[in-house]
Structures are given as C-alpha cells and as structure tokens.
Amino acid sequence: MDILKTFKRVDESMLGVFDFDHAPFKVKRVFFITSGAKTNCVRGKHAHLKCRQLLVCLSGQVEICVENKEGKNFINLSPSQSFLHENLEWAVLNSKEKNTTVLCLCSEEYDKEDYILDYDDFKTELNKIKTSEDERLKVLITGVAGLFGANFSRHLLKNGYDVVGIDNLSGGYHSSVPKGVKFYQTDLEDRKLTEEIFNREKPDFVYHFAAYASEGLSRFVRNYNYTSNVLCSANVINACINNGVKKLVFTSSMAVYGFGDPPFKEEQTPNPDDPYGVAKYAVEMDLAIANKMFGLNYSIIRPHNVVGLYQNIWDRYRNVIGIWIRQVINNEPITVFGDGSQVRAFSDINFCMEPLEKLIKDERTNGQIYNIGSDEYHTIDQAADLLIEIMKSRGHEPKKVYMAKREEVHVAYCNHDKAKKHLSFIDETNLRNVIEKMADWADEQPKRPVKDLEYEIEKKLYDYWATKTK
Ligand SMILES: NC(=O)c1ccc[n+]([C@@H]2O[C@H](COP(=O)([O-])OP(=O)(O)OC[C@H]3O[C@@H](n4cnc5c(N)ncnc54)[C@H](O)[C@@H]3O)[C@@H](O)[C@H]2O)c1
The missing domain is CATH 3.40.50.720 (NAD(P)-binding Rossmann-like Domain)
Incomplete structure (x- = not known):
C-alpha cells in the first residue's frame, strides 16, 4: 500500500497535466472531490466491487484510511502525490487542509451496483x-x-x-x-x-x-x-x-x-x-x-x-417492545395486558x-x-414507562392503556x-439503548400492514384480539 507516484508540479499557478498512461488501467471516468472552505471534510466511506481508482492530490492535504484484507492503513497525500485505491478496499478520505482537491481516475464507468456502501x-x-x-x-x-x-x-x-x-x-x-x-x-x-x-x-x-x-x-x-x-x-x-x-x-x-x-x-x-x-x-x-x-x-x-x-414490529401478537414502537409511530396508545406487574428480562x-x-x-x-x-x-409497566419517555423525547405523544389480563406466566x-x-x-x-436503536431503525422502515391470524378456537378469545385490525 504505497504512494504510487509523485507527479511533478510546474508551479503553484499552473494547471497540472496528467498523462493517462500513469494509471495502471485504462481510465474510463474522471471526477474530483474538493473540501472547499472546510477542513476535516470526510468523503468516501465505501468500497467498490470492481472499480480501481488512482487518487491524485491536486491541492491541500488528504489523509486516506484504507482497509483491505491485510488490515487498516493510513496514507497521507500532499499535492502531486497519488495513491492506487484498489477494488475491495474500504476508503475514508479526510481533508486536512482547506481547499483540498483530489482527482479520481477510475478503471470503470459509473455503476451503482459496483458500490459497497455498507461496512458490514x-x-x-x-x-x-x-x-x-x-x-x-x-x-x-x-x-x-x-x-x-x-x-x-x-x-x-x-x-x-x-x-x-x-x-x-x-x-x-x-x-x-x-x-x-x-x-x-x-x-x-x-x-x-x-x-x-x-x-x-x-x-x-x-x-x-x-x-x-x-x-x-x-x-x-x-x-x-x-x-x-x-x-x-x-x-x-x-x-x-x-x-x-x-x-x-x-x-x-x-x-x-x-x-x-x-x-x-x-x-x-x-x-x-x-x-x-x-x-x-x-x-x-x-x-x-x-x-x-x-x-x-x-x-x-x-x-x-x-x-x-x-424484529417484526408489525406482528399483532408478539414482541411487546416492537408492538409498542409500532403503536407509537402509528399514533395509537400502547397496550399493556393486565396491570403491567408481569416481570420479564428483555x-x-x-x-x-x-x-x-x-x-x-x-x-x-x-x-x-x-x-x-x-x-x-x-415489570412490563416499567418497560412501558421507559419506552414512553424515550418516544416523547423523539417528538411523539404516547399514551398507555390497560387491557384485560391474559393467561400467561x-x-x-x-x-x-x-x-x-x-x-x-x-x-x-x-434497555434504554436497545429501545432507542430500535426506534431509529423503525423510523426508517416502510409502513407495513399488521395481519390478523386465523383463529382455530374463538372461545375465550380476548376482546382485543377478537376485533379485526383495520
Ligand atoms: N425472540 C425471542 O424473544 C425468542 C424467545 C425465545 C425463543 N425464541 C425462539 O428463537 C427462534 C427465533 O426467534 P425470532 O425472534 O427470530 O423469531 P422471528 O419470528 O423473528 O423469526 C422466525 C422466522 O421463521 C420464519 N418461519 C416461520 N415458519 C416458517 C416455516 N414453516 N418455514 C420457513 N420459515 C418459517 C418466519 O418467516 C420468520 O422470519 C424461534 O424458534 C423462537 O421460538 C425467540
């Protein structure tokens, strides 16, 4: 993982001319990224399945954190230095000076499918x-x-x-x-x-x-x-x-x-x-x-x-935390069976x-x-109150309703x-962290329907399950 080449600059005011033969591949696309008036401007944060890129620092100072099968490494580029960023390398570029500009020469044309945006x-x-x-x-x-x-x-x-x-x-x-x-x-x-x-x-x-x-x-x-x-x-x-x-x-x-x-x-x-x-x-x-x-x-x-x-937060019958989060998002009151004194370890x-x-x-x-x-x-009631507090801090106005007690341990x-x-x-x-993480995730989910299951026995079925969902 070395800095590939140092290109000679003519003088500060002149346009640098780059010979495409310097790239170890046929250049199919060129773009540049610039930090403008900011320092510590972070770019990249992705990898490519196929595309290789020659990154040339044109001005300023850029630190590139690169991760590949050998591990993680930091590269610092000054003007006219370049770095060959291979495919299947995760790169994070951080401009260390204002007006840092990096030229990217790519081995492939733009293809959305070639980007790996998720670190996992x-x-x-x-x-x-x-x-x-x-x-x-x-x-x-x-x-x-x-x-x-x-x-x-x-x-x-x-x-x-x-x-x-x-x-x-x-x-x-x-x-x-x-x-x-x-x-x-x-x-x-x-x-x-x-x-x-x-x-x-x-x-x-x-x-x-x-x-x-x-x-x-x-x-x-x-x-x-x-x-x-x-x-x-x-x-x-x-x-x-x-x-x-x-x-x-x-x-x-x-x-x-x-x-x-x-x-x-x-x-x-x-x-x-x-x-x-x-x-x-x-x-x-x-x-x-x-x-x-x-x-x-x-x-x-x-x-x-x-x-x-x-977690399936759209299931009508199970996963109490998920059900409550869905109810709050849908502006429905959160439901507690019995008096909420049941004890569980989430x-x-x-x-x-x-x-x-x-x-x-x-x-x-x-x-x-x-x-x-x-x-x-x-207790279920304590968990409900914690969830209500968290959802209130996120701009919701949750209410709690107590339903008939159900048969359960x-x-x-x-x-x-x-x-x-x-x-x-x-x-x-x-529990606070888990609920917060789930609420963040739930906010990004599409609105899904809540389904009724076909009951095989309707005798003694609790009223809140007997009513069909809208
Ligand atoms: N989540 C809990 O709190 C908890 C507690 C105790 C035990 N468990 C057990 O852990 C396991 C996983 O739980 P989970 O919370 O991930 O459940 P889940 O409902 O989120 O996932 C179960 C998955 O199984 C699939 N599935 C159901 N029937 C199927 C079938 N016939 N053929 C193919 N796929 C089928 C469902 O579509 C679902 O995606 C389950 O066996 C559950 O009983 C879970």
Missing part, C-alpha cells in the same frame, strides 16, 4: 477472499428473515462463513436477509423441498430458528403452533440426519419452564403452560432421541424476550451472537441446554450462569 457488506466480501473455498464452513439458517436469523446471518458472514438461509416469509421480511446469504423462500412444512435444499447445499451446521413464537396466541392456534414448531422441526431434524449435518442448534424457549420458580435454571424439570412451550419441549426431547439413535449432535438454547433490529440480541457461534466451535457444548438473555428484569426470568461459564456469555443489555 464490505466485511462479508472481504471474508470471502480471506478464507479459501475449502476452509469455509457452510451454515444453514432456518428463519433467516426473522430477528435471530437476520442478526446471526450477518454475524456469520462477517466471520467468514458461507450462509444458506431458508424462510417462508410468514413472519420475516426479505429485506432483512443480508446480501451474502444464499436464500431459499421455502416453507419447512414441505418435507421434500426441505430435504432437497439440504441435499443440494450439504451444510456443515444448521441453526433452526424458524418458528411461530407466540406463547399467548398458541392456545388459540394449536394446529398452526404444532405445525410450525413441531412438524417443521421434525423435517429439519430428518434432513440433518439424512445429510450428515455435523451439528444442529435449536432455539427452544424460556416458555418450557412455564410456572417454574424463577430464576429458571436449566436443570429444572420443564412444566410448560402453553402449546408453544409444549412444542418447544417436544422438540428438545426429540433431539435427544435423534442423538441416541443416529448420533445427531445438537445444542439447545432457551432465549427470552429478545429485542433488536430486524435481552439485547447482540450479546447472543458470539455464544451462538461458540456452539458450533466447541464440542463440549454438544447435548447441552443453555438459558440465554439478560439478568436484569423489569406472571414472573419469568432466567439464570444464565451456565452460558456465562461454557459460552463466555456476557450480557450488557441496556
């Missing part, structure tokens, strides 16, 4: 070159368009894995799936198609996140609940066995504890209180059976009240990423179950000592 996408591209084909591990993620899938696929891509994703988009959005994922829009209920994808892709590892995860609603949609949470899981387990997957990671839930004694510990006997918890516990048991007979390696995590970007998804990856790196986690999430718990939070010990899990969830 750049890291993904870089990792593709860094790790050779044979070394790269292939991970298949089900539910890749959901909260866990969208976040964890980004984490894996950044860390040099090949990622294949399956989602039927029933609860996630295609726009949440990162670019580097080989995506199949497929319903896991289709056993043959699921088997075909596994057979074609031959993943090393599988993370099975796909589910319909509504504890409360599962009592009224038993068929849907058991189909998406048990039958689809059975199809995934079959496909893992048939295709020699090295390990399957399954996201169960804190719901398996039901009316246990909080903080829930992994060794407690599950006692689920709703069909969703029953479904998760059934799959946990089936995994142990599949391991015994076929040697399928697995780990189970039991997350709780996870929040983060890419957990920032970001702290789950490293521990999740560790499950496929460390064989000692095979056959183990881990609670994962925050130690810090709040009142106090639910977990102990995480095992994950801290085995998975180096560190949770630093700060």
Whole structure:
C-alpha cells in the first residue's frame, strides 16, 4: 500500500497535466472531490466491487484510511502525490487542509451496483477472499428473515462463513436477509423441498430458528403452533440426519419452564403452560432421541424476550417492545395486558451472537441446554414507562392503556450462569439503548400492514384480539 507516484508540479499557478498512461488501467471516468472552505471534510466511506481508482492530490492535504484484507492503513497525500485505491478496499478520505482537491481516475464507468456502501457488506466480501473455498464452513439458517436469523446471518458472514438461509416469509421480511446469504423462500412444512435444499447445499451446521413464537396466541392456534414448531422441526431434524449435518442448534424457549420458580435454571424439570412451550419441549426431547439413535449432535438454547433490529414490529401478537414502537409511530396508545406487574428480562440480541457461534466451535457444548438473555428484569409497566419517555423525547405523544389480563406466566426470568461459564456469555443489555436503536431503525422502515391470524378456537378469545385490525 504505497504512494504510487509523485507527479511533478510546474508551479503553484499552473494547471497540472496528467498523462493517462500513469494509471495502471485504462481510465474510463474522471471526477474530483474538493473540501472547499472546510477542513476535516470526510468523503468516501465505501468500497467498490470492481472499480480501481488512482487518487491524485491536486491541492491541500488528504489523509486516506484504507482497509483491505491485510488490515487498516493510513496514507497521507500532499499535492502531486497519488495513491492506487484498489477494488475491495474500504476508503475514508479526510481533508486536512482547506481547499483540498483530489482527482479520481477510475478503471470503470459509473455503476451503482459496483458500490459497497455498507461496512458490514464490505466485511462479508472481504471474508470471502480471506478464507479459501475449502476452509469455509457452510451454515444453514432456518428463519433467516426473522430477528435471530437476520442478526446471526450477518454475524456469520462477517466471520467468514458461507450462509444458506431458508424462510417462508410468514413472519420475516426479505429485506432483512443480508446480501451474502444464499436464500431459499421455502416453507419447512414441505418435507421434500426441505430435504432437497439440504441435499443440494450439504451444510456443515444448521441453526433452526424458524418458528411461530407466540406463547399467548398458541392456545388459540394449536394446529398452526404444532405445525410450525413441531412438524417443521421434525423435517429439519430428518434432513440433518439424512445429510450428515455435523451439528444442529435449536432455539427452544424460556416458555418450557412455564410456572417454574424463577430464576429458571436449566436443570429444572420443564412444566410448560402453553402449546408453544409444549412444542418447544417436544422438540428438545426429540433431539435427544435423534442423538441416541443416529448420533445427531445438537445444542439447545432457551432465549427470552429478545429485542433488536430486524424484529417484526408489525406482528399483532408478539414482541411487546416492537408492538409498542409500532403503536407509537402509528399514533395509537400502547397496550399493556393486565396491570403491567408481569416481570420479564428483555435481552439485547447482540450479546447472543458470539455464544451462538461458540456452539458450533466447541464440542463440549454438544447435548447441552443453555438459558440465554439478560439478568436484569423489569415489570412490563416499567418497560412501558421507559419506552414512553424515550418516544416523547423523539417528538411523539404516547399514551398507555390497560387491557384485560391474559393467561400467561406472571414472573419469568432466567439464570444464565451456565452460558456465562461454557459460552463466555456476557450480557450488557441496556434497555434504554436497545429501545432507542430500535426506534431509529423503525423510523426508517416502510409502513407495513399488521395481519390478523386465523383463529382455530374463538372461545375465550380476548376482546382485543377478537376485533379485526383495520
Ligand atoms: N425472540 C425471542 O424473544 C425468542 C424467545 C425465545 C425463543 N425464541 C425462539 O428463537 C427462534 C427465533 O426467534 P425470532 O425472534 O427470530 O423469531 P422471528 O419470528 O423473528 O423469526 C422466525 C422466522 O421463521 C420464519 N418461519 C416461520 N415458519 C416458517 C416455516 N414453516 N418455514 C420457513 N420459515 C418459517 C418466519 O418467516 C420468520 O422470519 C424461534 O424458534 C423462537 O421460538 C425467540
């Protein structure tokens, strides 16, 4: 990463003449950037897939921070010095003097598709070159368009894995799936198609996140609940066995504890209180059976009240923080079931990423179950008040309404000592920060419709769910 050439300047007032042969490519486009009267004017902040650029400092002083597969480097250019900025290099230009002008000679014509504007996408591209084909591990993620899938696929891509994703988009959005994922829009209920994808892709590892995860609603949609949470899981387990997957990671839930004694510990006997918890516990048991007979390696995590970007805030029935943010944005009052004294520990998804990856790196986690999430718990009412305060500071005028109490576990939070010990899990969830980040993200999202699910039982259905959304 050297400064390529120093071009001779004739004198301060004369126009510099540049011979196109000085560029190590055929110049197809020329432009310049100038800081005007400003110093520390930052430009660049992107990489190119194909385009190479010769950057020539014409006046002033520019510092270029370049990152490529070898790492990060700073280059300083004075007038008449140039730097060859290669493709797949992230560059940030900072003018150190007023009237700094940099001439850019490009190897390609302008093409919007050639720009990598997102730093995470750049890291993904870089990792593709860094790790050779044979070394790269292939991970298949089900539910890749959901909260866990969208976040964890980004984490894996950044860390040099090949990622294949399956989602039927029933609860996630295609726009949440990162670019580097080989995506199949497929319903896991289709056993043959699921088997075909596994057979074609031959993943090393599988993370099975796909589910319909509504504890409360599962009592009224038993068929849907058991189909998406048990039958689809059975199809995934079959496909893992048939295709020699090295390990399957399954996201169960804190719901398996039901009316246990909080903080829930992994060794407690599950006692689920709703069909969703029953479904998760059934799959946990089936995994142990599949391991015994076929040697399928697995780990189970039991997350709780996870929040983060890419969460479906348009789901009518689940993700309370997401629902509240949507309600505020839509100028609706935020809804609290019962008196809001229910206790939950909201957990920032970001702290789950490293521990999740560790499950496929460390064989000692095979056959183990881990609670994962925050130690810090709040009442629902406290969380609502915090959200109201945050949304008020953003110019909204949220109101809170109390709805009829619903059937649910009142106090639910977990102990995480095992994950801290085995998975180096560190949770630093700060609910205020998470809500603020989610609100920023939600502001950028398109307005999406909120869908009603078809209820299979209408008896005892709460009034607030019985009314159709407009
Ligand atoms: N988010 C939480 O707080 C939490 C807590 C406990 C457990 N979990 C579990 O973690 C996993 C991931 O949760 P999440 O919050 O990311 O959920 P999510 O709803 O955001 O994502 C699930 C994804 O699975 C997809 N999906 C559903 N059914 C499918 C099917 N039949 N075929 C293909 N795709 C299908 C949906 O379209 C969605 O994109 C789930 O198994 C959930 O039960 C989540």
